[in-house]
Amino acid sequence: MKFLDFGYGFGEVLSLWARQFGVSGIGIDIRENACARARQKMAEQGLADRIEIVCGNAAEYPFEQHAFDVAALSERTEGWIAGLHLLRTSILHRFCVALCDRVVGENIGAQMSRRFEQSNLFLVPPDRERQWYRYHHLFADFLRTRLMQTARQDELDRLHCRASAWCTEHDLVLDPVHLD
Numbered sequence: 001m002k003f004l005d006f007g008y009g010f011g012e013v014l015s016l017w018a019r020q021f022g023v024s025g026i027g028i029d030i031r032e033n034a035c036a037r038a039r040q041k042m043a044e045q046g047l048a049d050r051i052e053i054v055c056g057n058a059a060e061y062p063f064e065q066h067a068f069d070v071a072a073l074s075e076r077t078e079g080w081i082a083g084l085h086l087l088r089t090s091i092l093h094r095f096c097v098a099l100c101d102r103v104v105g106e107n108i109g110a111q112m113s114r115r116f117e118q119s120n121l122f123l124v125p126p127d128r129e130r131q132w133y134r135y136h137h138l139f140a141d142f143l144r145t146r147l148m149q150t151a152r153q154d155e156l157d158r159l160h161c162r163a164s165a166w167c168t169e170h171d172l173v174l175d176p177v178h179l180d
Helices: 014-020 032-043 073-077 079-089 097-104 109-118 136-148 153-169
Strands: 003-004 023-031 051-055
Touching: 014 023, 014 032, 014 051, 023 032, 032 051, 051 109, 079 136, 097 153
Parallel strands: 003 023, 023 051
Antiparallel strands: none
C-alpha cells in the first residue's frame, strides 16, 4: 500500500504505519525543521528506503492521480487514533456508531464515522437512514489482514466479545467476521 501524507509533522504517523502495516509512501510538509526531524527519524528506524520526505507546499506537489492507495489519511482521520479505530472495527461486516463505540471501548464512533463519510473515505452507507455502514470490501480486507498481523489473540477475543454483547443487548444478529 502506498501512502501520501500531507502536513505530516515529524513523521510519527508515517513511521508507525510503515513499521506496523508495511506501507510505503511520501510525507509532505512545508516546515524545514519538521522535514529534517522526519528524515532523521526515518533513517534511525531504517525506513528511509520506504518513506520519502518532501519539504514543500503540498498543494504544489506533482503526483499522478491514483498513484497512491491512501492520500492524506493522517490529516483526514486524525492519525493513529483513527487507524486503531479502523483496525478494531474491521471485525464487523456492518456497524453503527453505538456498536463501534462498544467494540473500540471509547465514544469516538460518531466523530470517526462523520469524518470518514465527509472525507469520502472507506465507508459505504448500506441503509437510507445512514445509520448502518460498512467499509469498502477491499479496504476491509486490508484492515482485517493488518489486524491479524498486529493484534494479540486476547485483544481479538475482547473485540468479538464486546460486539457480541452489544448485539445481544439490542436483539440483533450480525454476520461475524472470521479472522483466520
